[in-house]
Amino acid sequence: MSLNEDDARRLDEADPGHRDLFYVPPAEGGRYPEVAYMAGNSLGLQPRATRAELLEDLDAWAQLGVEGHLDAKRPWLPYHELLTEPAARLVGALPTETVIMNSLTVNLHLLMVSFYRPTPGRDRILVEDTAFPSDSYAVRSQARFHGLDPDTAVARVEPGRIAEFLEREGDSVALVLLGGVNYLTGELMDIPALTTLGHSKGAIVGWDLAHAAGNVPLSLHEWGVDFAAWCSYKYLNSGPGALAGAFVHERHLDRADLQRFEGWWSTDPATRFKMAPVATPLPVADAWQISNPPIFAMGPVRTSLEIFDRVGMSALRQRSERLTGFLADLLDSFEVVTPANRGCQLSVRVAGGAGELSRRLRFEHGVVADAREPDIMRLAPVPLYSSYHDCWRAAEALRACL
Known part of the structure; x- marks a missing residue:
């Protein structure tokens, strides 16, 4: 689907989530200071309040x-x-x-x-x-x-x-x-x-x-x-x-x-x-x-x-469906194996070497995703802290790598 970076930015302004409550790791690759963190289904980010x-x-x-x-x-x-x-x-x-x-x-x-x-x-x-x-x-x-x-x-x-x-x-x-x-x-x-x-x-x-x-x-x-x-x-x-x-x-x-x-x-x-x-x-x-x-x-x-x-699961679920729906539209040219009845995860089948692909996503594009060998890449736009821009970055990075 033809959705661009400006579309993602506009959606983030209208539907911002609660990213400010969490630490987002710095990016080691790509052109953005923070990673697009799509691995909350493996390990969630640290709330800012936890340390104190x-x-x-x-x-x-x-x-x-x-x-x-x-x-x-x-x-x-x-x-x-x-x-x-x-x-x-x-x-x-x-x-x-x-x-x-x-x-x-x-x-x-x-x-x-x-x-x-x-x-x-x-x-x-x-x-x-x-x-x-x-x-x-x-x-x-x-x-x-x-x-x-x-x-x-x-x-x-x-x-x-x-x-x-x-x-x-x-x-x-x-x-x-x-x-x-x-x-x-x-x-x-x-x-x-x-x-x-x-x-x-x-x-x-x-x-x-x-x-x-x-x-x-x-x-x-x-x-x-x-x-x-x-x-x-x-x-x-x-x-x-x-x-x-x-x-x-x-x-x-x-x-x-x-x-x-x-x-x-x-x-x-x-x-x-x-x-x-x-x-x-x-x-x-x-x-x-x-x-x-x-x-x-x-x-x-x-x-x-x-x-x-404070936030409530009902509100989080609604935002999750919006985020995951947006990501699904961005991935319409890929083989997504996740059915419509889903949580906030989309699993993409790749040609093989999912682990190597996840390394390229991270170090070349600043996108953190979770690989399951041999051929599944799991992307989880978590509604508490993920953004529409994260989704856009992940989809663009997959296209660049594949």
């Missing part, structure tokens, strides 16, 4: 020592509770269903301890055939843990055929575990419909929301999802390796029959320091916690969630 607020938590340690657990400006003992309500709002959950803890795959394992309970004739785990490798490793190891052959216990199905597979073979499926937004193609799965279908076949349905949380509006409680987990270093801009989130639907919170790994932070906080040998968990998602939370890792998550609370 993290230093406040560090200062509390310096000035208070152990007394910071109770006397810090943000006391450490209940610190994780500061994140609970904003995280619940982000994913459409009740606060009692939501907890920030650990990392994504650790949370998936802890949740599968409770929710993957294979029985003879119903022992399969259904994943998409393009599931993120970590999810594949996790479900295969869960199958082995239960004495099953992962090559037969794990069913890998094309995203477009999942509903068909459930209709045909759902009676053999113990657990459906899918990515809310596919990491490779950017496809947004029909979470409510697939959850309902999985339940109708007697399966537990969980979701990996690594590429969905902070990207698309979610209503986990209303949709009846059994459990979910997500990371916070992509669209949630909480830093590399940042803490993850977990959701457990309220209908499961008080179930005495659920198996669960436990630790000190699983027990009732009111009796935690009585040092009892037997845990007494409350009927909340906090019961899936094991260890006390790392305070300095929680601070950046809290800072980021405050931004999402």
Whole structure:
């Protein structure tokens, strides 16, 4: 489509986003001072507020020592509770269903301890055939843990055929575990419909929301999802390796029959320091916690969630659709493999050597994009900080390189 740089500049004036809240890295190539950052689906940019607020938590340690657990400006003992309500709002959950803890795959394992309970004739785990490798490793190891052959216990199905597979073979499926937004193609799965279908076949349905949380509006409680987990270093801009989130639907919170790994932070906080040998968990998602939370890792998550609370997912989703639509128009001469039902990612198939192409984009044109070998280039115009001009630069750089 014939859209030029002036068109992109005009759109940025009319629809500016919130770029001023973030640090944008300097460009190492091209003719612009900042990069066109299109890799927020891999690692989000740093909010400007993060440094000062993290230093406040560090200062509390310096000035208070152990007394910071109770006397810090943000006391450490209940610190994780500061994140609970904003995280619940982000994913459409009740606060009692939501907890920030650990990392994504650790949370998936802890949740599968409770929710993957294979029985003879119903022992399969259904994943998409393009599931993120970590999810594949996790479900295969869960199958082995239960004495099953992962090559037969794990069913890998094309995203477009999942509903068909459930209709045909759902009676053999113990657990459906899918990515809310596919990491490779950017496809947004029909979470409510697939959850309902999985339940109708007697399966537990969980979701990996690594590429969905902070990207698309979610209503986990209303949709009846059994459990979910997500990371916070992509669209949630909480830093590399940042803490993850977990959701457990309220209908499961008080179930005495659920198996669960436990630790000190699983027990009732009111009796935690009585040092009892037997845990007494409350009927909340906090019961899936094991260890006390790392305070300095929680601070950046809290800072980021405050931004999402201020801006709102509805507004972000609307801007995301405008930005991604603009980028799609610019890429109309390329092979875009992302379907219309998508988040804020477009995946372009290239002739091969995606890694080398990403290096050229960065060092020759100042465009940061994410490659998946051998032939997929992922471009993510993140609505919080990406601009229409970033989209234009990315498309022009692809044309120049290809």
